[in-house]
Amino acid sequence: MTPAPDDSPVTDPFERLWTDYLEGELDENGILELNRLLGENLQLAARAADLYSDHRLLGWTLRPTDQSAFVADTIARLRAESEQFVAGVRERLRSSDDTNRAAAPPRDRRESHLSWLPWLLTAMASIALAVLGTDRLRNRVQPAPAIEQKIVVEQPIAALLVAEVNARFESRSAPDAIRFGPGDYELQEGIVHLRFSSGADVVIPSPAKFTIRDSMHMQLQTGSLRALVAPSAHGFTVDATGVCYEDLGTEFGVSVAKDLKQSEVHIFGGAVDVKSEAGTLLSSLTLGQSARVAEGRVLGPAEAPVPGLYPTPSDVGLLGWQQWRDQIKADPTLVCYYPFESRPDDRTVLTDATGSRNGRIEGARWVSGRWPGKQALLFDRSEDGVEVSLPEDYRQLTVTAWMRVDRVDFGLNAVFNSNNYVRHGLHMQFTRTGHPYVGLYGNGNTRRTEGEPDHPGVPVGRWVHFAGVVDLDKPWCAVYLDGELADITSLTVPNLRVRPGLCRIGNWAEGRDTLNPERGFRGRIDEFAIWRRALEPSELRRHVELGRPSLIAIEPAR
Amino acid sequence: MPPTDSLAELVRRLQAGDADAFEGIVRLFETEIRGWLISRCPPGGDPDSVAQNAFVEAFRRISEFSPGTDFRAWLFTITRYQLLAECTRLKRHADYRSRYALHSLSAELERRAATDEPDRLLHLQECLSRLAQPVRIVLEWRYRDELSLQEIADRSNRSLAATKKWLFVLREKLRECVDRKLSAEGI
Numbered sequence: 001m002t003p004a005p006d007d008s009p010v011t012d013p014f015e016r017l018w019t020d021y022l023e024g025e026l027d028e029n030g031i032l033e034l035n036r037l038l039g040e041n042l043q044l045a046a047r048a049a050d051l052y053s054d055h056r057l058l059g060w061t062l063r064p065t066d067q068s069a070f071v072a073d074t075i076a077r078l079r080a081e082s083e084q085f086v087a088g089v090r091e092r093l094r095s096s097d098d099t100n101r102a103a104a105p106p107r108d109r110r111e112s113h114l115s116w117l118p119w120l121l122t123a124m125a126s127i128a129l130a131v132l133g134t135d136r137l138r139n140r141v142q143p144a145p146a147i148e149q150k151i152v153v154e155q156p157i158a159a160l161l162v163a164e165v166n167a168r169f170e171s172r173s174a175p176d177a178i179r180f181g182p183g184d185y186e187l188q189e190g191i192v193h194l195r196f197s198s199g200a201d202v203v204i205p206s207p208a209k210f211t212i213r214d215s216m217h218m219q220l221q222t223g224s225l226r227a228l229v230a231p232s233a234h235g236f237t238v239d240a241t242g243v244c245y246e247d248l249g250t251e252f253g254v255s256v257a258k259d260l261k262q263s264e265v266h267i268f269g270g271a272v273d274v275k276s277e278a279g280t281l282l283s284s285l286t287l288g289q290s291a292r293v294a295e296g297r298v299l300g301p302a303e304a305p306v307p308g309l310y311p312t313p314s315d316v317g318l319l320g321w322q323q324w325r326d327q328i329k330a331d332p333t334l335v336c337y338y339p340f341e342s343r344p345d346d347r348t349v350l351t352d353a354t355g356s357r358n359g360r361i362e363g364a365r366w367v368s369g370r371w372p373g374k375q376a377l378l379f380d381r382s383e384d385g386v387e388v389s390l391p392e393d394y395r396q397l398t399v400t401a402w403m404r405v406d407r408v409d410f411g412l413n414a415v416f417n418s419n420n421y422v423r424h425g426l427h428m429q430f431t432r433t434g435h436p437y438v439g440l441y442g443n444g445n446t447r448r449t450e451g452e453p454d455h456p457g458v459p460v461g462r463w464v465h466f467a468g469v470v471d472l473d474k475p476w477c478a479v480y481l482d483g484e485l486a487d488i489t490s491l492t493v494p495n496l497r498v499r500p501g502l503c504r505i506g507n508w509a510e511g512r513d514t515l516n517p518e519r520g521f522r523g524r525i526d527e528f529a530i531w532r533r534a535l536e537p538s539e540l541r542r543h544v545e546l547g548r549p550s551l552i553a554i555e556p557a558r
Numbered sequence: 559m560p561p562t563d564s565l566a567e568l569v570r571r572l573q574a575g576d577a578d579a580f581e582g583i584v585r586l587f588e589t590e591i592r593g594w595l596i597s598r599c600p601p602g603g604d605p606d607s608v609a610q611n612a613f614v615e616a617f618r619r620i621s622e623f624s625p626g627t628d629f630r631a632w633l634f635t636i637t638r639y640q641l642l643a644e645c646t647r648l649k650r651h652a653d654y655r656s657r658y659a660l661h662s663l664s665a666e667l668e669r670r671a672a673t674d675e676p677d678r679l680l681h682l683q684e685c686l687s688r689l690a691q692p693v694r695i696v697l698e699w700r701y702r703d704e705l706s707l708q709e710i711a712d713r714s715n716r717s718l719a720a721t722k723k724w725l726f727v728l729r730e731k732l733r734e735c736v737d738r739k740l741s742a743e744g745i
Contacts (some may be wrong), residue, residue, distance in 0.1 A: 019722045021660070031660070049666040050733050052677070053597035056605075057682050058732075060596050062701040070592070071584045074610045076618055078580070329660070444647060444721035538669065 013037065013489045014044060022055055032332045038353050039333040039533045040396065158182055158215045159202070163313065165320045166190035167206075171529055183213050187223070193316045199230035200247075203311050203377050224255035226310040229270075239370070241280065242296040246273045250301040252312035262294040266310065270301040274298060310360075316551060318371040326547045329353040335390065335397075335530040338505075340375050342366050350377070350386050359386040364506065369526030370402060370463055370549035376526030377506070380406065384520060385507030396534040397498050399428055401505075402547055405460045405523040414519040416528075417508040424499040427508075428468040428479075429519060434458040437487045438468040438477035440496060455486040456471040463549040471534040482540035482548075528531070569629055572620050582615050586631070591637055595677040598671045600664040603644045612637040645709045678736050685735035696721075697728060 017034040020026040026034065037044040083412045159282065161167075161178040167190035169175065175185065180194060187206045194202045197217040208223025229247040236247045236255050238264040241448040245254055250270025256263045263416050265272060267285045274283040276296050283291055283298045290302040311319075325339045336357040339351050349364060350359035361377065363384035369376035379385065399416050418425030423442040430436040436456025457465060458481065467480040475491040502509075505528055506521035535543075565586060571579035591612060595605035615636050623632055646667040649726040686694065699705045733739065 004604050015723070019726045035660055035662065038660060042662075045662040045666045048660070048663050050737070051729055052663060052667070053678055054599075054682055054729060054733055054736065056591065056596045056599070057679055058697060058729075059701045060593065060684075061679075061683055061686065062698055063704075064702070067585065067588055070588055070609075071581060072608065074584050074613050077610050078614045227637070429620055511619065534666070536669075541615070 003355040006092065012508045013049075018048065018051065020243055021053075026044075026158050031404060034553045035332050039531075042534075042536075050297065051422060062072065063509070064518040077080055077208045079095065081328075083310040088543075106317060124239055128545070137390065137436065157197060158212050159196040161192055161202075163316045164190060165323065171327065173209075180212050180213055181260065185209070191316055191319065193313050193391065194311075196233065196236070200236040201228040201230075201313060202403050203228075203316060205308070205311055205312055215416075220254055222256050222258070222260060224253060224309050225359065226253045226312060227267075228253065239277070241293055242277060243293050244275045244277060244279075246275055248273060255305070255309060262292060262299075264290060264292050264305075265552070266302065267304055268310075278410060292380050297423045314371045316419075318373050321374065321547055325353070331531070333531050333533045335394075335532050336388065336526040337530075338386075340369065340377060340526045340528070342375055348466045353475055355400035357388060357390070359388045362385050366522060370547070374526055376404075376524040378524050380507040380523075382518060383507075385504040387509075388501060388505060390530070392499070393424075394470075394498040394532055395472045396532065397426070397470045397500075398467060398528050398531040398533065398535040399524055400465065400527075400531075400535075400540070402465055402526045402527040402549075403521070403523060404456055404463045405521075407460065407522045408434070409520065409522050410518050412508075412519045414504065414505060414521055416468070418500050419502045419504060420497075421507040422501055422556070426468075426470070426498060426503065429508075432456045435487065436468075436479040437489060438470060439489065440470065440477065440491060440498060442493060442496065455481070455484070457481070457486065465540070465544045465547065467540050467543075469534050472496055472498065480540050483537060483544040485537070564630055565623070569620070569623065569625065572617070573623070573625070580613075580617055583616075587613075588632060591633070594634070594677060595637065595641060597678055598641060598667055600645055600667045601660065603641075608644050609637070612640040615640060635706050638671060642668070658741040673698065678740070681739040682732060683706060684739065685732050688735075696724065700725065 001423060013033070014037055017026060017030055017037070020030060021034060038048055090423075112558065116190040157179045159180040159181065161175060168188050168279045170186035170188055170375050173184050173186035187204055187208045189206050189208075191203070191205045193202070196202065196215045200216075200258040202218070202225050204210065204223065208225070210223070210225070211219040211221065216233065216235060217239070219236050221240075222442065225238065227238060227247065228251045229249065231249060234249050239243045240254055240256050241261060243263070245252065245265050248271040250272055251268040251271050253266045253268065254263060264287065265274065267287055267289050269287055269546055271284060271286045273281055274291060274293065275281055275390040281294075282296075285291055292299040292302045292480060328334070329337050329339075331337075334354050337353045338359060339353050341351065343351055348361045350361050352358050357511065363381055364379050364386060365384075366375065367376050367378040375385075377386065393473070402417065405413075408430075412429045413431075414427075414429050415436075416426065416428040418427065418441065421441055425441040426437075427439040429439075436453075436458055458466070465480075465482050467483075469478045469480070470491075471477075471492065473494065477489045477491060478485060506525060508519040565583070568579045568582045568586070573584065579616060588609075592606060592609050595608050595612075599605040603706070605731070612633070616633055623629065644681055645664070686697070689697070696710060696714065699710045700707075705713070707721050707725070710725075711718045714721065
């Protein structure tokens with residue numbers, strides 16, 4: 001290994017860009033160029049990852065390192081966090097003593113914790129003793145009943161995080177990834193949507209402090225929440241400021257004022273009983289009613305809530321998508337990106353968020369999309385479509401769309417088709433039975449389905465993420481629905497290219513096919529993007545995760 | 559900590575509440591964990607911080623470890639999740655929007671973080687040891703002494719362009735050497 005340097009100019013663009021990147025000398029244009037190179041060639045990306053790993057390891061191997069310093073830092077970090085933990089325990093001991101004196105919790109709730117109390121005491125004692133080993137602390141840990149409701153330990157899952165936007169919990173009051181067991185939580189930033197195992201959905205914006213007791217009970221200390229309670233969770237209860245808001249099959253919002261002495265409840269649907277902690281009925285509220293409560297007494301109706309106080313699951317979805325939209329449009333490998341937001345000055349233009357390829361809307365009408373406030377185009381007439389021009393050649397191309405099929409009228413139904421029959425043209429369609437596929441005109445009659453013949457195909461009546469991937473280096477075309485492979489087709493003709501040319505979203509123009517002359521899409525599309533690379537399945541699944549209209553896991557396609 | 563303590567003994571002591579045993583465990587796995595993380599942490603991430611998080615998390619969860627099972631595998635599982643959390647944090651807070659992020663590189667490294675990709679550290683060290691000293695010194699100037707490329711060029715009486723090219727070729731040769739060794743392992 002004795003390479004001889006010389007002064008000959010570097011001709012390999014990757015070599016030039018990569019060296020400058022590792023030296024921190026690559027400017028913004030260089031980064032764009034390197035991103036393009038890596039994005040277009042997965043093998044090069046893998047090689048870059050190897051080189052990057054070696055680069056970091058070289059720095060670590062050749063630079064003298066002090067193991068002791070790392071060990072000392074780690075021990076110090078553990079000690080600092082443990083001291084915070086112990087301080088938190090002390091604080092909770094004090095507050096819990098006060099709480100217990102003020103109001104004992106109903107018996108059934110206390111019993112629900114007895115099964116894990118011994119484990120809790122063991123865990124508490126072992127952690128505290130291991131870290132500090134002081135008699136003083138050992139004494140403080142002993143009052144077990146006072147801390148039983150306060151410490152988060154491994155518990156059966158009471159709720160799962162099904163959606164969030166920028167959520168950040170206080171480090172000692174955070175869930176275990178997406179799992180929420182009984183315990184205290186403090187949401188400092190963002191917004192979360194929890195689904196309890198009982199079937200209740202709860203949306204909580206920050207800032208908020210709350211305690212999950214079990215799958216049917218929670219307590220709100222500060223902040224607000226909206227609860228949507230499925231029939232399976234009737235009786236779901238939110239405790240706040242000394243009363244219990246018990247669901248009778250409903251959707252309701254609860255908030256606790258900043259002074260922590262007063263709470264409010266607003267009934268958006270169904271009915272809620274307001275009860276004292278002892279179980280005495282204080283008030284029954286139904287649709288449209290509200291109440292202010294303080295010190296265990298109902299004071300009267302509450303004022304109308306300020307906007308945003310009780311966000312819905314759809315609000316979480318739309319907010320998350322808006323952030324996603326802003327991120328994705330900065331991707332340098334995008335050819336075009338249509339978030340489907342109408343222009344007030346010209347509703348016949350479909351704006352390309354990357355700025356270069358606006359589409360021309362023909363017939364399709366603006367309607368609502370995946371969430372309230374999100375726009376879509378409705379395609380339901382013969383002439384409906386959006387014309388887009390892609391005159392360039394590509395080696396790889398990925399087309400993605402969020403779409404909802406209302407009905408399937410034709411033998412072939414276009415998602416995105418090159419106009420007419422043009423050699424190297426792109427055809428992304430699905431059959432009357434819902435089977436999706438991507439074809440390149442000029443690939444001969446050799447199309448064959450290789451994978452997932454049992455996939456249920458494009459669903460009707462719900463939103464689905466459609467992704468067509470063409471990769472001439474493989475060479476194949478593939479379709480993914482909601483991130484799962486639904487079809488893959490070999491490209492068997494040599495010297496193929498991908499040259500979409502003039503295309504239509506949601507239709508096919510001027511076909512000479514006497515068997516399938518009409519291929520109009522019937523339904524809504526509310527997001528559409530094209531990349532000049534073959535997106536990985538993991539990326540597509542991430543798109544699905546961040547764009548899914550339902551905040552609960554997507555059901556399998558039909 | 560007595561140097562003769564076995565891993566099993568350290569774990570037993572830690573589970574019994576002896577916090578000093580934790581230091582022994584950190585010393586035992588420090589190099590392996592840090593090396594593993596350094597080769598996989600995406601640009602912008604701090605592998606040493608992730609390593610510390612992993613050790614602290616292991617301490618917190620020590621009661622969940624079943625004696626007699628593979629502690630190293632258990633620790634690496636925790637480390638992997640810590641790294642994936644770091645990847646998520648980077649994506650959420652900066653990288654995706656950053657004009658200076660290499661998205662494909664980060665994606666590939668994140669993919670590797672979630673898999674059992676073979677470790678390159680030992681092979682890299684071996685390949686490095688086989689370099690002739692005049693060649694190795696260039697890498698030492700770059701990585702140990704952190705000289706600028708211009709300083710390296712001046713010291714070696716070469717142009718800046720030739721120095722860049724030399725470094726690139728050297729890194730490629732090392733990568734190929736490591737890959738050959740991994741292939742020979744049948745990985």
